[in-house]
Amino acid sequence: MASPEFQFTRNALQRAEYAPLQPPSTSDLSTGISTQGIDNAAQLRPSTPGPSTWGHLTELKKIARGVFGDIYRAWDTRLEREVALKLYGPGTHQLDDWFQFGLREARMLARIRHRNVVTVYGVDHLEGRLGIWMEYVRGRTLEALLRELGPLAAREAALIGFDVCSAVAAAHELGFLHCDITSKNVMREDGGRIVLMDFGLSRDLNRPSCDAVPRICGTPLYMAPELLRGETSSVQSDIYSIGILLYRLVTRGFPVEAGSFSDIRAIHESGEIALLRDRRPDLPEAFLRTVERSLSFDAADRFATTGHLSKALTALLK
Numbered sequence: 001m002a003s004p005e006f007q008f009t010r011n012a013l014q015r016a017e018y019a020p021l022q023p024p025s026t027s028d029l030s031t032g033i034s035t036q037g038i039d040n041a042a043q044l045r046p047s048t049p050g051p052s053t054w055g056h057l058t059e060l061k062k063i064a065r066g067v068f069g070d071i072y073r074a075w076d077t078r079l080e081r082e083v084a085l086k087l088y089g090p091g092t093h094q095l096d097d098w099f100q101f102g103l104r105e106a107r108m109l110a111r112i113r114h115r116n117v118v119t120v121y122g123v124d125h126l127e128g129r130l131g132i133w134m135e136y137v138r139g140r141t142l143e144a145l146l147r148e149l150g151p152l153a154a155r156e157a158a159l160i161g162f163d164v165c166s167a168v169a170a171a172h173e174l175g176f177l178h179c180d181i182t183s184k185n186v187m188r189e190d191g192g193r194i195v196l197m198d199f200g201l202s203r204d205l206n207r208p209s210c211d212a213v214p215r216i217c218g219t220p221l222y223m224a225p226e227l228l229r230g231e232t233s234s235v236q237s238d239i240y241s242i243g244i245l246l247y248r249l250v251t252r253g254f255p256v257e258a259g260s261f262s263d264i265r266a267i268h269e270s271g272e273i274a275l276l277r278d279r280r281p282d283l284p285e286a287f288l289r290t291v292e293r294s295l296s297f298d299a300a301d302r303f304a305t306t307g308h309l310s311k312a313l314t315a316l317l318k
Helices: 097-111 140-149 154-173 235-251 260-268 285-294 305-317
Strands: 057-065 069-076 081-088 120-126 129-135 139-141 186-189 195-196
Touching: 057 081, 069 129, 069 305, 081 097, 081 186, 097 120, 097 129, 139 140, 140 235, 154 186, 154 195, 154 235, 154 285, 154 305, 235 285, 235 305
Parallel strands: none
Antiparallel strands: 057 069, 069 081, 081 129, 120 129, 139 186, 186 195
C-alpha cells in the first residue's frame, strides 16, 4: 500500500503537510528521507529579506521561520505594545491558499478566549502579504525547555498537560481541532503560564466543506496511527498528540523513533512502540496508565474528551 501523499519539512520534529500550492505526488515520499529524520522533500517558500515595517507595525525583528511564513517581534504603534507578527509568504492574494490558511487561523484564534491560548489582535493584507499579529509571549517553547532542563518529573509534566488540555478543550468546545499539538507549539511564559499556539492546521468541524486544510497533515511523530493510515483527524487524534507531548516531556524521546513516514507507520502497525513504563519505570503508575491510555492504538480506547484526560491528570496532582 502506498503512503498517503505527504510533503515534509526539513526537521524531523516539525510538521509535515500536504502542499496545497502544488499538485500531489503519487510516489511514496519515504524515498529521499534521511536517517536523521524526516528530511526531504518539501520545498519551503524561500526565505526573503524581512521588512522593517508592515503597516502600523514597526521595528520588525525576525525571530522564527515557519512552514507558511516568518514570525517577527514588532511594535504596534496603535496599541503601543510589543506583538508577534506571523507574516505569510510574499505574493499572497485573496484567492491564494496561503491567504485562506492565514485567515482561517486568525478567525479561529479570535473566537477562542482562554488564558492558555495565544491571543490574536488583528489580521490584514498589505503589500502582497497576509499578516496576523498577536500577543508576544516572553518565554520558551517546551522543546527549548527540554533541551535546557532535560526530562521533567511526572508532576511538572502533569501540570503542563492539564493546561494544554484546558486550552484544547476550549477549541473543541467551539468545534475546532488543533491537529498539531507539539512541544514546539506550546510555550511556557516566563511567569509560568502555558500557552498553546499555531492553529494553522486546525480544522473547523462545523464547516467541513469550507475547510481548506488537507485531510492528512500534522507532525509525523505526534500523529495518531489512524492519521498515518489516511483517516481524518478527530478529538481522539488531538488527545493522542497530547499523550505524545506528555511522553516527550518525561523522556525527551518518542514512543516511535524512525527516520521516515513509512517506518513510523510500520512500527505503529507492528505494535513495537517503546512503552513509557520501560523508559521511565520510576514514574507513578497512575501517570503511566494515563499516558498509555492516551496513546492507545485504537482511537475508541483513548479518553473520550480532553476533559476526561484532564481529570486523570488532576488526580495525579492531589
